[in-house]
Amino acid sequence: xxxxxxxESLRSAMEDAARTQNFSKVTRVRLAVGRFAGVEVExxxxxxxxxxxxxxxxxxxxxxxxxxGTAWCFDCxxxxxxxxxxxxxxxxxxxxxxxxxxxxxxxxxLEVM
Amino acid sequence: xxxxxxxxxxxxxxxxxxxHDHGHDHAHHHDHGHAHAxxxxxxxxxxxxxxxxxxxxAHSQDAHPQDTAPQDTAPQERAGTxxxxxxxxxxHAPGLSQAxxxxxxxxxxxxxxxxxxTNRARLDAAGILALNLxxxxxxxxxxxxxxxxxxxxxxxxxxxxxxxxxxxxxxxRIRAVGVPAVQINTGKGCHLDAHMxxxxxxxxxxxxxxxxxxxxxxxxxxxxxxxxxETARITLISVAEGDDKPLKYPDIxxxxxxxxxxxxxxxxxxxxDMAALERNIARVNPxxxxxxxxxRGEVGLARWLAWLERRRASRLEALAIAAEAKARTLRxxxxxxxxxxxxx
Numbered sequence: 010x011x012x013x014x015x016x017e018s019l020r021s022a023m024e025d026a027a028r029t030q031n032f033s034k035v036t037r038v039r040l041a042v043g044r045f046a047g048v049e050v051e052x053x054x055x056x057x058x059x060x061x062x063x064x065x066x067x068x069x070x071x072x073x074x075x076x077x078g079t080a081w082c083f084d085c086x087x088x089x090x091x092x093x094x095x096x097x098x099x100x101x102x103x104x105x106x107x108x109x110x111x112x113x114x115x116x117x118x119l120e121v122m
Numbered sequence: 123x124x125x126x127x128x129x130x131x132x133x134x135x136x137x138x139x140x141x142h143d144h145g146h147d148h149a150h151h152h153d154h155g156h157a158h159a160x161x162x163x164x165x166x167x168x169x170x171x172x173x174x175x176x177x178x179x180a181h182s183q184d185a186h187p188q189d190t191a192p193q194d195t196a197p198q199e200r201a202g203t204x205x206x207x208x209x210x211x212x213x214h215a216p217g218l219s220q221a222x223x224x225x226x227x228x229x230x231x232x233x234x235x236x237x238x239x240t241n242r243a244r245l246d247a248a249g250i251l252a253l254n255l256x257x258x259x260x261x262x263x264x265x266x267x268x269x270x271x272x273x274x275x276x277x278x279x280x281x282x283x284x285x286x287x288x289x290x291x292x293x294x295r296i297r298a299v300g301v302p303a304v305q306i307n308t309g310k311g312c313h314l315d316a317h318m319x320x321x322x323x324x325x326x327x328x329x330x331x332x333x334x335x336x337x338x339x340x341x342x343x344x345x346x347x348x349x350x351x352e353t354a355r356i357t358l359i360s361v362a363e364g365d366d367k368p369l370k371y372p373d374i375x376x377x378x379x380x381x382x383x384x385x386x387x388x389x390x391x392x393x394x395d396m397a398a399l400e401r402n403i404a405r406v407n408p409x410x411x412x413x414x415x416x417x418r419g420e421v422g423l424a425r426w427l428a429w430l431e432r433r434r435a436s437r438l439e440a441l442a443i444a445a446e447a448k449a450r451t452l453r454x455x456x457x458x459x460x461x462x463x464x465x466x
């Protein structure tokens with residue numbers, strides 16, 4: 010997917026934070042990645058190493074925290090936990106589900122120097 | 123390079139119809155007394171100055187005499203083309219201090235969403251219905267657009283932003299039917315982002331009260347994640363692509379207000395199971411309206427053209443209602459002030 014572009018956004022966000030919070034090196038990044046964020050974690054790790062080269066986060070450890078997914082079921086009208094996009098609704102067995110939670114990827118925190 | 127689809131964040135260029143050079147074509151929001159020659163430290167065209175202001179703008183190749191560092195990331199503009207294809211330039215001297223934790227809690231797409239918000243405000247102000255067209259390569263986005271624009275000629279004003287990795291073939295096809303078009307070449311990039319579209323908007327005569335079509339890069343995966351500031355998303359799928367595509371690529375269908383099943387006239391020849399396709403679309407996006415279209419002949423376009431007219435009318439009506447509400451608030455505030463003055 011677009012993991013490379015996401016890594017560049019991540020680098021840019023870290024650089025903004027470095028300016029406002031006065032640090033010059035990032036040693037660890039913790040990301041919360043939603044189940045339905047459309048992010049392939051392995052591709053993200055690959056992109057992270059490449060994009061961070063020569064940046065303030067070169068060599069930083071990337072920690073990915075799994076955020077569970079939820080979806081709105083159009084058949085029973087509930088928000089339900091959902092592990093996979095095409096799973097049926099665990100409450101009513103309906104198949105018309107639209108993710109409404111675990112759709113984002115956020116930077117939780119940074120370990121910096 | 124992206125390990126899944128070959129995308130990358132570098133390499134974007136924007137070209138417009140006339141091929142002339144636009145350097146800094148807008149005012150800067152900061153005050154500095156130098157000749158605007160500074161090194162950039164940004165991916166894309168955003169940078170922050172020492173005074174803390176952040177802005178983005180087009181760059182002309184000769185506008186930054188000091189930007190000759192070998193790895194400058196400023197987009198280069200030559201002959202009407204914005205080139206984001208420079209490598210990253212980053213050299214930070216690591217400070218040596220105690221490690222500490224910094225809470226950030228930032229959405230990784232916050233920057234894109236910020237640009238999308240700016241685009242949206244601009245499109246709202248001009249009363250434009252902006253449609254983000256998504257599909258795999260070859261679903262017939264450009265052909266549908268060309269036929270649509272021919273049919274709409276004289277009925278409502280339109281403009282087009284074309285996104286492709288390479289070539290300005292698509293923008294040329296649009297211009298050939300007399301509609302203004304800007305081509306964005308994303309280089310290795312697999313999707314349009316809001317920042318690229320913002321630059322394209324600066325170069326396009328916006329069709330006041332009309333329709334802006336943004337034809338995204340042909341890709342059923344990545345463009346889904348990037349808000350461009352559009353009013354609505356339209357996903358296209360041709361009958362020959364297989365009726366299980368919505369299940370295989372749910373993200374691209376999920377956010378669509380309308381799904382167009384294109385090349386409907388070919389259905390009998392490719393054994394397309396239209397009912398299964400529509401059922402699968404409805405499964406991943408129960409709210410989407412679904413229309414079958416064919417760019418061959420007026421008949422196949424009729425319902426789509428009617429949808430466009432209707433959607434544009436509802437868009438203008440919604441903006442008018444918002445403007446009236448704002449006017450009432452302002453008048454009420456002014457009236458309150460007048461009453462207070464009269465009282466004192």
